[in-house]
Amino acid sequence: MGRTGVLLLNLGGPEQLEDVRPFLFNLFADPEIIRLPSPWLQKPLAWLISTSRASKSQENYKEIGGGSPLRRITEEQGEALKAYLQKLGRDVKIYIGMRYWYPFTEEAVAQIKQDGIEELVILPLYPQFSISTSGSSFRLLDKLWQDDPALQKIDYTLIPSWYNSPGYVRAMADLITQELDKLPDSNTGHIFFSAHGVPVSYVEEAGDPYQREMEHCVDLIMQAVGRPNDFTLAYQSRVGPVEWLQPYTEDAIKGLAAKGIDDLVVVPISFVSEHIETLQEIDIEYREIAEEAGIEGFHRVPALNTYPVFIEDMGNMVVKALESPRKLFSDAAQLQKEVRIYPQDKSAWGLTPFAEVWNGRLAMVGFLALLLEMVSGHGPLHIAGLM
Ligand SMILES: C=CC1=C(C)c2cc3[nH]c(cc4nc(cc5[nH]c(cc1n2)c(C)c5CCC(=O)O)C(CCC(=O)O)=C4C)c(C)c3C=C
Numbered sequence: 001m002g003r004t005g006v007l008l009l010n011l012g013g014p015e016q017l018e019d020v021r022p023f024l025f026n027l028f029a030d031p032e033i034i035r036l037p038s039p040w041l042q043k044p045l046a047w048l049i050s051t052s053r054a055s056k057s058q059e060n061y062k063e064i065g066g067g068s069p070l071r072r073i074t075e076e077q078g079e080a081l082k083a084y085l086q087k088l089g090r091d092v093k094i095y096i097g098m099r100y101w102y103p104f105t106e107e108a109v110a111q112i113k114q115d116g117i118e119e120l121v122i123l124p125l126y127p128q129f130s131i132s133t134s135g136s137s138f139r140l141l142d143k144l145w146q147d148d149p150a151l152q153k154i155d156y157t158l159i160p161s162w163y164n165s166p167g168y169v170r171a172m173a174d175l176i177t178q179e180l181d182k183l184p185d186s187n188t189g190h191i192f193f194s195a196h197g198v199p200v201s202y203v204e205e206a207g208d209p210y211q212r213e214m215e216h217c218v219d220l221i222m223q224a225v226g227r228p229n230d231f232t233l234a235y236q237s238r239v240g241p242v243e244w245l246q247p248y249t250e251d252a253i254k255g256l257a258a259k260g261i262d263d264l265v266v267v268p269i270s271f272v273s274e275h276i277e278t279l280q281e282i283d284i285e286y287r288e289i290a291e292e293a294g295i296e297g298f299h300r301v302p303a304l305n306t307y308p309v310f311i312e313d314m315g316n317m318v319v320k321a322l323e324s325p326r327k328l329f330s331d332a333a334q335l336q337k338e339v340r341i342y343p344q345d346k347s348a349w350g351l352t353p354f355a356e357v358w359n360g361r362l363a364m365v366g367f368l369a370l371l372l373e374m375v376s377g378h379g380p381l382h383i384a385g386l387m
């Protein structure tokens with residue numbers, strides 16, 4: 001057996017307030033997060049949106065202590081995973097590759113190469129696949145691999161999604177029942193799954209399996225919970241002017257309040273760590289909305305973080321991958337056929353005269369938009385909901 005590594009993929013988050021703007025720039029510079037008709041516009045628009053969104057976003061990070069806990073929690077997950085694998089007799093090096101902040105995926109891959117890793121398991125820390133999350137990280141890895149023949153010698157296995165993995169489902173059900181059992185009547189609490197949203201066009205036009213995987217995941221968790229409680233799946237964290245998956249979390253909360261629900265047990269479902277959208281958006285913003293709407297009992301199920309049943313499940317997935325190595329990058333290619341991961345490739349990229357004219361015009365629109373924002377503080381980016 002050669003040197004073995006596990007690459008954990010995650011989003012990354014700003015560790016201090018000064019990091020927020022450059023973090024947002026990296027995020028919006030990703031065509032998997034915001035789609036533009038031309039790649040030439042990506043960076044100017046990312047600059048525009050990150051510059052104008054930074055102060056609002058910083059306010060949110062201030063409310064959770066001034067930075068994202070994502071790096072710390074991901075490192076703790078990595079250590080726990082390493083220890084579990086060691087118990088199983090596997091000596092594995094763990095690497096963390098974040099998409100938009102330190103430690104970047106590029107750094108992790110450089111280290112993997114330097115360490116002479118021969119067998120690698122690539123495990124995204126997103127249970128459900130989305131073009132905007134795991135898809136974006138896979139696209140980056142694909143590029144790094146194509147550019148470097150040394151990486152092509154590594155025997156890798158990629159786990160595209162694992163929302164139906166029995167240990168993960170069990171772990172989620174455990175945390176939900178623990179929270180239900182704190183209620184005066186555990187059977188009446190309404191279980192409210194709040195998933196991170198994506199624009200509807202990702203699902204309907206680009207074929208993102210995210211919504212399908214999410215709905216299936218919720219069904220599996222409810223079966224494992226095995227209680228008579230009612231439940232809802234809603235989508236949070238909408239950004240920008242386009243339509244996102246519905247129902248929106250805030251609307252669903254108000255709807256349940258109108259029906260007289262007293263106890264809401266909120267379950268963050270698309271992400272395995274605490275982060276800004278659990279600690280700030282759910283715990284502060286949605287709690288306020290619920291309480292104003294008349295829901296007295298607002299309860300939140302914690303994120304999995306290093307919950308042992310979850311860590312063991314990740315470990316078991318890694319072992320399974322090592323025992324039956326399949327080059328899932330070729331499966332990912334399969335996935336790309338089904339799921340048009342890169343729909344922007346459809347439009348002709350490059351300096352066609354048409355593109356140049358439009359890039360010029362759109363850049364001008366962007367520049368005017370920024371001027372308006374700066375002068376009035378209520379320009380088009382506010383109106384579009386990007387700030
Ligand atoms: C599975 C989880 C996630 C999906 C799907 C997702 C899609 C998605 N996100 C944005 C825009 C933003 N996301 C931001 C932060 C953020 N997003 C996720 C997860 C998913 N995003 C996490 C875990 C985090 C937080 C990281 C942290 O700091 O703890 C942000 C920045 C925060 C803010 O300013 O609100 C933006 C912006 C889009 C547009 C999108 C799908 C297209």
Ligand SMILES: [Fe+2]
Binds near residue numbers: 196237
């Ligand atoms: Fe996000």
Ligand SMILES: [Fe+2]
Binds near residue numbers: 237277281
């Ligand atoms: Fe948010």
